Amino acid sequence: MTRFNAWNVFKNGFTGQKNWDRQWRDPEPKKEYDIIIIGGGLHGLATAYYLAKNHNKKNIAVLEKGWIGGGNAGRNTTIIRSNYMMPGNHEFYEHSLKLWENLSHDLNYNVMFSQRAHVSLFHSPSAKDGAARRYNIMRLHGTDAELWDLDTLKKNIPHLNYDNARFPILGAAVQRRAGNARHDSAVWGYARAADSLGVDILQNCEVTGVKRSQSNIESLETSRGTIKAKKVGFAVAGYTSVLWQMAGLGNLPIESHKLQAFVTEAVKPLLDHVVVYGVGGAHFYISQSDKGSMVFGGDLDWYKSYAQRGNLPIVQDSAEAAMAIMPCLGRIRLLRHWAGVMDMSMDGSFFICKTPLSNLYLNAGWNYGGFKASPASGWYFADLIANEQPHKHVQNHNLERFEKGINIDERGAGPDPKLHG
Amino acid sequence: MIRIKCPYCGERDHSEFTYGGDASIKYPELDAPESEWTKAIFFRENIRGIQKETWHHTNGCRLWLEVERSTITHEIKSVKVCHPQIEKITKSKL
Numbered sequence A: 001m002t003r004f005n006a007w008n009v010f011k012n013g014f015t016g017q018k019n020w021d022r023q024w025r026d027p028e029p030k031k032e033y034d035i036i037i038i039g040g041g042l043h044g045l046a047t048a049y050y051l052a053k054n055h056n057k058k059n060i061a062v063l064e065k066g067w068i069g070g071g072n073a074g075r076n077t078t079i080i081r082s083n084y085m086m087p088g089n090h091e092f093y094e095h096s097l098k099l100w101e102n103l104s105h106d107l108n109y110n111v112m113f114s115q116r117a118h119v120s121l122f123h124s125p126s127a128k129d130g131a132a133r134r135y136n137i138m139r140l141h142g143t144d145a146e147l148w149d150l151d152t153l154k155k156n157i158p159h160l161n162y163d164n165a166r167f168p169i170l171g172a173a174v175q176r177r178a179g180n181a182r183h184d185s186a187v188w189g190y191a192r193a194a195d196s197l198g199v200d201i202l203q204n205c206e207v208t209g210v211k212r213s214q215s216n217i218e219s220l221e222t223s224r225g226t227i228k229a230k231k232v233g234f235a236v237a238g239y240t241s242v243l244w245q246m247a248g249l250g251n252l253p254i255e256s257h258k259l260q261a262f263v264t265e266a267v268k269p270l271l272d273h274v275v276v277y278g279v280g281g282a283h284f285y286i287s288q289s290d291k292g293s294m295v296f297g298g299d300l301d302w303y304k305s306y307a308q309r310g311n312l313p314i315v316q317d318s319a320e321a322a323m324a325i326m327p328c329l330g331r332i333r334l335l336r337h338w339a340g341v342m343d344m345s346m347d348g349s350f351f352i353c354k355t356p357l358s359n360l361y362l363n364a365g366w367n368y369g370g371f372k373a374s375p376a377s378g379w380y381f382a383d384l385i386a387n388e389q390p391h392k393h394v395q396n397h398n399l400e401r402f403e404k405g406i407n408i409d410e411r412g413a414g415p416d417p418k419l420h421g
Numbered sequence B: 001m002i003r004i005k006c007p008y009c010g011e012r013d014h015s016e017f018t019y020g021g022d023a024s025i026k027y028p029e030l031d032a033p034e035s036e037w038t039k040a041i042f043f044r045e046n047i048r049g050i051q052k053e054t055w056h057h058t059n060g061c062r063l064w065l066e067v068e069r070s071t072i073t074h075e076i077k078s079v080k081v082c083h084p085q086i087e088k089i090t091k092s093k094l
Helices: A006-013 A042-055 A089-101 A103-107 A125-140 A150-156 A183-196 A240-246 A312-325 A370-387 B034-042 B084-093
Strands: A032-038 A060-063 A118-122 A146-149 A171-175 A200-202 A207-212 A217-222 A225-234 A254-266 A274-277 A284-288 A293-304 A334-345 A351-354 A360-364 B003-006 B010-013 B018-022 B050-056 B064-070 B076-081
Touching: A032 A042, A042 A060, A042 A183, A042 A360, A042 A370, A089 A103, A089 A370, A103 A183, A118 A125, A118 A150, A125 A146, A125 A171, A146 A150, A150 A171, A183 A200, A183 A370, A207 A240, A225 A240, A225 A370, A240 A254, A254 A312, A274 A312, A284 A312, A293 A312, A293 A334, A293 B018, A293 B050, A351 A370, A360 A370, B003 B064, B003 B076, B076 B084
Parallel strands: A032 A060, A032 A225, A060 A200, A118 A274, A225 A360
Antiparallel strands: A118 A171, A146 A171, A207 A217, A217 A225, A254 A293, A254 A334, A274 A284, A284 A293, A351 A360, B003 B010, B018 B050, B050 B064, B064 B076
């Protein structure tokens, strides 16, 4: 694989930039692999990449039922932040943010990471107190966090509804190092980097059956034949329950819900930050893409579903939230909206853990936060698969935490998956 | 929009209703071991296909309904009132 650098761009200039290699190979499946990761999304590809890079593992395959970038990697709102406060979560997401900061260099692929700040508005004195508590906890753990008063906010983001908002804006909790990245670049970058370390990326390879003994997985039936595996990792958030039951393992603390996102026509630079608005039941987040489109999202569709399409009441809710906070968007036209299927877990936190089968490892339950988490998810999941024991930052992110009563419930919403937005 | 045929109010938009959740959960006896309670409260079958679920007609008659719905196509197979006693009353009124 040719590296991206100034010299190679110059050299390929002589042939009209037409002689670049494939970004990743399209190999035939082997009969057997040491490690198979099911799911060729950001999490699966990042896991394969760090298994090869950090742990020097060889003979790895990533199985993807569709194509790279066709699942939730292409269905998110690309927000990256680490404003978490529960033990385990803040270390994990801060590690993820640090990986994002160097990801373009690490992967030799421009993921267009833009640390444009994540600005979470508050609308009442008690909301300000709540934000101060959370952001102080972040600061105690070494993550950047600050509170903006109304004047600072107005200076930075002049186009919000400061005059007659239904819920008057009082200020914002801000993480400056947070921001956005280009979702396609991230997933393609991981695929290309994993492939260059020898990982076989098998697209159009759907797992249709799991052959197992009492204690471990022996082989996988796929749409491209039977493949044996010494170790198997599931990284198929959205469809985890389906695969879990295919392996005969019963129920999980997960429900599949769908979340919509929206993109408008491109406009001139309007919004330099990621702005989050959450009050009165609404939940709304918006940023402007590098192409100029306004990218925004809202709440879940509120009922369990595997359909990758959104319903109309949420379109209306999101449009209302947009108008409430940025009335200047009133005449902008929506180009597209879509929905992704997510694992909503019972406490809003993820799973990176061992399973009842000795050679099966689980990566699931990403709720709203899968995109930003993907580098650290791959990092710690690779660590778990290679070393057979969880890193201390993910030691409680397992399936047993509910019985032990150590739920990692960032929002305090209780065992109702749809409420962990 | 999903349209739900409420036995009391007739066919209405799902935005009038609140989604409850999985209706197939059976809670164990109060003195059952913790592991059984953990399973009932936290673990779900998460069916990809037809599932039994509850909906509350929040902005209507406020009855809890048991609905069979496909989680792939959102097609509704059946709707009935959750509590049989209430069903008797609603039937007598209808």
